[in-house]
Each structure stands twice: as C-alpha cells, then as structure tokens.
Amino acid sequence: MATIKLDGLRKSFGKTEVIHGIDIDIEDGEFIVIVGPSGCGKSTMLRMVAGLETVTSGEVQINGVRVNELEPMDRNIAMVFQNYALYPHMNVFDNMAYGLKIAKTPKPEIAERVGAAAKLLQLEEFLQRRPRELSGGQRQRVAMGRAIVRKPDVFLFDEPLSNLDAKLRVQMRLEIKELQRSLGVTTLYVTHDQVEAMTLADRMIVMNDGMADQIGAPLDVYEKPATVFVAGFIGSPATNFFGGDLVTGSQNTALISAFNDDERAALGQPATMIGIRPEHLQVCEPNSAFLTLTVKYTEALGAETLIHGKLPKGDAITIRQSGHLPMPEGGQEIGAVWSEHSVMVFEQNGRRV
Amino acid sequence: MALLLPQLIITVAFFFYPAGQAIWQSMFISDPFGLKSQFVGFGNFEFLLSDPFYRASFATTAVFSGLVTVASMGVALFLAVLADRLIKGSGVYRTLLIWPYAVAPAVAGVLWLFMFNTRVGVVSWYLGNLGYDWNHVLNDGEAMGLVVVASSWGRISYNFLFFLAGLQAIPKSVIEAAAIDGAQFWTRFRTIVFPLLSPVTFFLLVVNIVYAFFETFGVIHTITSGGPQQATTILVYKVFSDGFVGQDLGSSAAQSVILLVIVGALTIVQFRYIERRVHY
Amino acid sequence: MSGMVQKRGFGHYMTHAGLIVGVLIIFFPIWLAFVASTVTQPEIVKPPMPLWPGDQFFANYKSALVSGVNAPVARMLMNSAIMALGIAFGKISISLLSAFAIVYFRFPGRKFFFWMIFLTLMLPVEVRIVPTFEVIARFGMLNSYQGLIFPLIASATATFLFRQFFMTVPDELTEAARVDGARPMQFFWDILLPMSRNNIAALFVILFIYGWNQYLWPLLITTDPSMNTIVMGIKQMFPSGDDVADWPVIMATSILAMVPPVIIVISMQKLFIRGLVDSEK
Numbered sequence: 001m002a003t004i005k006l007d008g009l010r011k012s013f014g015k016t017e018v019i020h021g022i023d024i025d026i027e028d029g030e031f032i033v034i035v036g037p038s039g040c041g042k043s044t045m046l047r048m049v050a051g052l053e054t055v056t057s058g059e060v061q062i063n064g065v066r067v068n069e070l071e072p073m074d075r076n077i078a079m080v081f082q083n084y085a086l087y088p089h090m091n092v093f094d095n096m097a098y099g100l101k102i103a104k105t106p107k108p109e110i111a112e113r114v115g116a117a118a119k120l121l122q123l124e125e126f127l128q129r130r131p132r133e134l135s136g137g138q139r140q141r142v143a144m145g146r147a148i149v150r151k152p153d154v155f156l157f158d159e160p161l162s163n164l165d166a167k168l169r170v171q172m173r174l175e176i177k178e179l180q181r182s183l184g185v186t187t188l189y190v191t192h193d194q195v196e197a198m199t200l201a202d203r204m205i206v207m208n209d210g211m212a213d214q215i216g217a218p219l220d221v222y223e224k225p226a227t228v229f230v231a232g233f234i235g236s237p238a239t240n241f242f243g244g245d246l247v248t249g250s251q252n253t254a255l256i257s258a259f260n261d262d263e264r265a266a267l268g269q270p271a272t273m274i275g276i277r278p279e280h281l282q283v284c285e286p287n288s289a290f291l292t293l294t295v296k297y298t299e300a301l302g303a304e305t306l307i308h309g310k311l312p313k314g315d316a317i318t319i320r321q322s323g324h325l326p327m328p329e330g331g332q333e334i335g336a337v338w339s340e341h342s343v344m345v346f347e348q349n350g351r352r353v
Numbered sequence: 354m355a356l357l358l359p360q361l362i363i364t365v366a367f368f369f370y371p372a373g374q375a376i377w378q379s380m381f382i383s384d385p386f387g388l389k390s391q392f393v394g395f396g397n398f399e400f401l402l403s404d405p406f407y408r409a410s411f412a413t414t415a416v417f418s419g420l421v422t423v424a425s426m427g428v429a430l431f432l433a434v435l436a437d438r439l440i441k442g443s444g445v446y447r448t449l450l451i452w453p454y455a456v457a458p459a460v461a462g463v464l465w466l467f468m469f470n471t472r473v474g475v476v477s478w479y480l481g482n483l484g485y486d487w488n489h490v491l492n493d494g495e496a497m498g499l500v501v502v503a504s505s506w507g508r509i510s511y512n513f514l515f516f517l518a519g520l521q522a523i524p525k526s527v528i529e530a531a532a533i534d535g536a537q538f539w540t541r542f543r544t545i546v547f548p549l550l551s552p553v554t555f556f557l558l559v560v561n562i563v564y565a566f567f568e569t570f571g572v573i574h575t576i577t578s579g580g581p582q583q584a585t586t587i588l589v590y591k592v593f594s595d596g597f598v599g600q601d602l603g604s605s606a607a608q609s610v611i612l613l614v615i616v617g618a619l620t621i622v623q624f625r626y627i628e629r630r631v632h633y
Numbered sequence: 634m635s636g637m638v639q640k641r642g643f644g645h646y647m648t649h650a651g652l653i654v655g656v657l658i659i660f661f662p663i664w665l666a667f668v669a670s671t672v673t674q675p676e677i678v679k680p681p682m683p684l685w686p687g688d689q690f691f692a693n694y695k696s697a698l699v700s701g702v703n704a705p706v707a708r709m710l711m712n713s714a715i716m717a718l719g720i721a722f723g724k725i726s727i728s729l730l731s732a733f734a735i736v737y738f739r740f741p742g743r744k745f746f747f748w749m750i751f752l753t754l755m756l757p758v759e760v761r762i763v764p765t766f767e768v769i770a771r772f773g774m775l776n777s778y779q780g781l782i783f784p785l786i787a788s789a790t791a792t793f794l795f796r797q798f799f800m801t802v803p804d805e806l807t808e809a810a811r812v813d814g815a816r817p818m819q820f821f822w823d824i825l826l827p828m829s830r831n832n833i834a835a836l837f838v839i840l841f842i843y844g845w846n847q848y849l850w851p852l853l854i855t856t857d858p859s860m861n862t863i864v865m866g867i868k869q870m871f872p873s874g875d876d877v878a879d880w881p882v883i884m885a886t887s888i889l890a891m892v893p894p895v896i897i898v899i900s901m902q903k904l905f906i907r908g909l910v911d912s913e914k
Contacts, residue, residue, distance in 0.1 A: 359726075359727040359730060359731075360727045360728065360730065360731035360750075360789065360792060361731075361746070363727065363783060363786060363787050364749075364750070364753055364787050364788075364789060366768065366783075366787075367765060367768065367783050367784045367786075367787035368753050368756075368761070368784075368787040368788060369749075369753075370764075370768060371761040371764035371765040371767075371768055371784075372756065372760075372761050372764070373764075374764030374767070374768075375760070375761055375763065375764045428655075431651075431655075432651075432652065432655045435648050435651045435652050435655070436652060438644075438648045439648060439649075439652075442649070446652050446656065447902075448899060448902060449656045449659075449660070450655070450656060450659060451898055451899065451902065452659070452660070452663065452891075452895055452898075453659060454842070454898060455842055455891060455894035455895040455897070455898045456663075456846075456891050456894070456895075457845070457846030457847075457848060457864040457890065457894075458846065458848065459846070459848040459864050459865065459867065459868065460846075460864060460867060460887050460890050460891060461662070463867050463868070463883070463887050464662040464663065464665070464666050464887060465662060467662075467665065467666065467669065467880070467883075467884065468661075468662060468665060472678070472877075473677050473678055473682065473877075473880065475665065475682055475684075506659070506662070509659065563757075567757045567759045567760075568757070568759075570759060570848060570849045571846075571848035571849065571864070574848070574849075574852075574868065575867075575868050589759050589760075592759070592760075592762065592763075593762065593849065596762065596763045597762075597763075597853065602763060605763050606763055606764070609760050609761060609762070609763065612759075612760050613756055613760050616756060616757070616760065617756070
C-alpha cells in the first residue's frame, strides 16, 4: 500500500543527462506502465525508484517519505528482473524465501507465505526444483513469487516478458494484470511493447529520449496523443503522418496538403503535420473523398485488411478495414474519408494542437 | 578492503619482498662466508653473460626445453587425434592417460632412473644385450636424452587433455564440409584442423616452455644432479647449485633475475596473444 | 573428426591399437615400479628383474611405511598431506576473498592491487628461492609446516581465476540479492560461493597436486628427515657413495607418492578437466 511521487527527477551519467525531469503522482494501488523505445531511459527510471541507481536531482517519495538515500532493502520494494535473476543453486522454495530469511522471518511464517504465493502462481509442484529445470514462463512466475512473498509496498517490473515467446507473453500479461488487481499493490512496470502497456496500465508514461512525452490513461493516450512521437508509438499499424493542414469549412474538414516545406513556406504558414490512424480511414469513391491515393499492395490478414498506398505527393499511407469488405486492387486509385474528431494536427515541434 | 588483507600480507611477505631482495642481492658480490658484500651494480650480470658455464647452461636449457616441448606436445597431439576419432571409448583412454599428470616430476625422475640405472635398470640391461652400453652417468647425450624423456613423459597428459578438448571443440560441420570438398585426412589436418587448433597450440607452447624451465628441477636433481659435468645443468638448476651449494648468493640472485625477465616476457606474450584471440 | 572418418574395420582398429600402444608405453614405468615394489632386493639387483609382480607386497610396503630408509614413509605421507591440503585450502580461501573484494568493491588503489596481483602470476617459486629461504629462516619457520605452505600460496593465480569467474556472474543477480536485503558478506556466502563450487573443486584438485608434488622448496627448507615430504624424500633414500639402493622400498615409496594425487585426479576427473580447460582461457 503506497503512493509514489516523482518530483523533477533527473539523472546524469557523467556529463550526459539521460533523464530530463519527470514528475508524476502515483496513487495507491495504481498500475503504471513506463513505455518507450530502447534507450529512452525507462529502465533507468525504474532503477532510481528501486534504489539501484542514484538520483542526480529531484526526489523520489514513497508514501510521502523521501527515499533518495535509502538502500533498496529499506524502501520495502520488490523487483522482477528481465532475466529473472533467480539464484541458480537454490530451489524454487529457497529462491522465494531468501529475502524473508535475511529479514529473519520465523520459519513457519516463511513456509506459509511461500506456500500462499506458490498456490497463487501455480508453482506448488515445482517448489523443490532448480531454476535450470524450469521453463521460461515458470521461471518468470518464480521471480514474481519472490516479489510477492515480501509483501512490499511497491512492485517494480523491468521488462519481465521480453524473453518469452509471443503466445506466452499474451497469457502472462493477463495473469500479471489479474494478480495486481487481486493484491492491490502499487506497481511500476517497464516495457517497450506498446500492446503490453495498453493492456496493463491504469496510466502510462510514454517516454521519449529521457522525457515523459505524455502521462495518462491508455485510451486517452490513444485518442489524444500529445506529440507526434506518442501518436506514432502507440497503436498498430502506426499512425499515418504527412505534411498538411486543416481547412475548416463545412462540418467536414478538408485538407490542404503541402507535402514539402518549400511549398509550405511559400504559403506563409508554420509547417504542420497531419496524423490519421489507419483504422480511422474509410475507403470510398475518389470523387467523394477527402484524400485520394494509389494502392500499392494489400495485406489480407483475415479479420482485417491493410491497404498500403501512396498519396499524390508521394507520402505512404495505410488504411485498415474490416476483413469482409471488398479489397481494392494494386494500382487502383481510391479515396479515403474520416470522421472529424479522428484527425490530429501537430505543430512543428511535435506537439498536438 | 579488509578482505584483501590476508592475500596482501602473504603476497607481500613471501613474494614481493623476496623478489625485491633477489633483485637487490643480484647487485652484490658476497664473500663465501656471507660476512661482507660488495656492491657491483650490474657486475654480476656482466660476468654471467660472458661466463662460458652460464652460456653453456643457457644453451643446455634451450635444447632441453625445446626437446621436451616438441616431444611432449607431439606425442600428446598424436594421441589426442587418435582419441578424437573415437565416438565412445575416448573417456576410458583419457582416464588412463591422465595418470602421469598426478606424478611429480621428481618421482617421474626416479621411475625413469630406475629403468635406465646402469646397474639394475631393465632397459639398460636389454640395451647391453643388444650391444649398446648405456651409461648416462658418463655420457652427456644419454644423460640429456634420459632427462628429456622423463620430463616429457609427465607432460604428455596435460597436453593431451588440452589437445583433445581443442579437437572436440572443432565443429564437425567444418570437417565434413572439407571432406565433401575432397580433402583426405592429412590435407584436412594440415589445412583445417591444425590452424583451428592454433590458439591451443600456442598456449601449450608457452606453458610447456615455462614448465621445462622450472618444474623440471625435480627430474634433473633426481637423475643427474646436473651432470655429467653440468651437461644437464639447466638454468634453474644452476640457480640452485650456485646459490645453495656453491654459496654464491650474488650470482644466484642475478640468475634468478634473468630467469624472472624471461618468464615475465613469456607470460606477457601469452596474455597478449590470448586477449587478442579471445575476440573471435 | 570422428563422424567422417569413423569406419568399422581397419581404420577403427588401428586407432584403438595406436591408443593402446600409447597407454602401454606411458604406463610402463609405473608398472615396472609397482613390480619392483613387490619383489625382493636380490631379484632386482641381478638384472633382468622380473616383469611380473612378486609376493613381497605387504612386506615391502610395511617396511616402507614403518621404517622407510631415513624416515618412516607413513610420516612423510602425513607431511605431504598436511602441506598439500594446507596449500589448497589456504590459497583458495584467501583468493576467494581477494577476488570478491576486487570485483565487487570500489576503493582507492583498486587498479594498483589488481596489477600487483597480476604480476605474481609470472613467477614460480623457483625463481625466488634464495631470498625466500632467508625470509623463512628469519621468521623461524624452517623445518615447519608454515614454512612449507606460506611461500607457495603467495602467488595470485587463484585470485585471478576467481576474478574471471566472478565477472561472469550477471549484475542482475547481485541486484536481486540487494533488493532482497542481502549485505555484501551475505551475498558472498549465500550466493557467490555456492555458484563457485565447480571452480573451487577444480582448483582444489590442481592445487593439491601442485602442493603434493613440490620438490625444490621442501628440499631446501627441511633438514630434519622427519619433516620430509614424500616426493622430496625419495631422492634422499638413495645412498651416497657406492652402496646399493634399497630398491623395493624406494619403489614402494614412489608408488605411495603417486597414489593420493592419482586418486584425487581420477575421482574428480570430469570436474577437474572442465575446470582446467576453462580456467586457462
């Protein structure tokens, strides 16, 4: 049970600043996902909360108490590592019990807590086995069990599912979600997979190069991305981007597309970008469309079809439509329309208008 | 920090201090009673480098270590190649061939001495029957031969283990590709196996030379005591005999220093090579 | 190599033949020594000696163990054992601690210590015999177990090997222990040591044999025959002058000198070979 507060958190390695000031207030029991591409600093942030990295400036507070100077073991946190970090020479039971043993917890209580965690994670039959005798998914669960038995205030997960195969990943992330809900422990979860983030998070922190581009609930981030980066990172297939601007007229918005900056400059307007998600575009006849495009090729995936095409000025564009609608042919010219609120306009600095 | 202390104390007291002492002492000449010593700077070294006995010892050591290295590595490689050809059974041979590793060089010396002893040795007796009068006590060449054999014998195990491991580490697919390309056994060995073994070979080369320089003291002392007439006095033996028997501390210390430099150079070469090779 | 050229028939048999010949040649000296230790002195003195064991096994070995030539071999065996075990345990324990300190802690002069330790890899004891002798004499450790053991654990080869191994332990493991609340020494004891078991075992075999087979050093610092180790003591069983050596006893002693190391090597063979080959990299 804990709240977390990050206040102006910054981190530098030598002269290079890698985290440029993060602020967030996390409620008790919230599942926060820190998501971003490799190298954006998300693991570093997690480790600062854990106490494995020092804080260059700013504050980390757990339950209102500043913990910058405290060792990990004094912060009452538990962590699940990317490579599980299980002690190879100990069996599952001892792995989970280790932290409790060090805290001098009485034996009966250790047995009880480990037993309960094992039951929760379906590890009961593996308690006597060594890590090398377990599969990836099972090791994952042992790592989680180790975190659970300590009854910490905060769970920290560092890309725990990256080493599992795709199918297992889907299954495990649902299990993690349910687990967290039933235990109600405040959780910070780091991943580079935006699908994981969308599934698991109560709120997400989308990180880009050491900055938090946006903090919000998944659907908010999806529908109202704050920057070009967020719009492009969240959602698959990725958002279509092209230079252009809105012309508000009737209830439908039309586009002036100026695809290169020279034309833009000539028009005397700041260079803006338009972003539309593939799933928000609908195919129609060219003459009633907001946009026309030439189809290059289509991907028939069964439940959905992806149409890849080219806009007149050369930008690539992707449309996603339901699988049972008719598919256009390669080379065909088609049109696209969308509903008003699904178009996004971005200024030159990437921020959404 | 305190964790390092035991190691530090022992290493300083029993390694650096004596090593430093050796360097210091090498620059003095002391009289036979050790009462007075006279600083001579590099005098001892100069003397050694021009001393015919020392030079002879150098030559002896070079010949000795060369022979031991070649012999023990050659036989070991041969046996390892054979053992590598077996799918099963190589473990049994390995167990059997390991034995000499456990035998101290000095004991090996006694074993071989026993076989070639001029009076009771079985082998020397048979040789006598065939008309060859073996006497390593008098004959330089035979003395050298005997110590070389005794020293190589013990070394074969060690080299065998490494060669076998090296051979087994060569991916079969490479050999098979060569065979499909039409290469016969000897060609395959020459052009593929041996080059791929070269890191192991190089490593063993250095280790064996160091072994021949130092650990063979036991063999020499047991069989020939450096004789006849210093024909088998290798450098390390000379350090011993000059220092402890002849009581010429300065010269012995100087010899130690020279040996130190040689070994140091060899070790550095080995490390450089290994470091480079490891990135591959 | 094996799959390609493995033919049933000629090549296969030749391979086995070659290896068997190799084994026989290698074993011949040992075999002969064993035979010599089971026959009587006159049989040896009048060549050729028999090539098959005799019936004096118990007599000769008892004689060797109880009285030997200048010291009972049983006593020498004990000395060797104490020395070898002392060296093995001593070196392993101080090296573990040093390697741990070097890899896991940051302190001033760390690089310096590492290079200092690295230097000691280069010099075997034979190079520093004279001054080491003096140091031991000054400490009054001549003819003592300490004198036998200390100089031989001074080089830092084991420290280096452990350092290499510790560096392969993933950081995540250390961090997990840290999060679990382990202090450094707890980490060392509960986690690092158990993980090092293989390396420790391999090193134990190597060091035991190294210690047991020492020759030059014990020769120098023991003048009292009751402190002889078995390996160096054998040479001293040879009489000076023209007397005939007591070959059966000497050979029995040689065989006894071989037995403990051989037992240890064979029984820990798998472990030891893996450790040897891996650690020299």
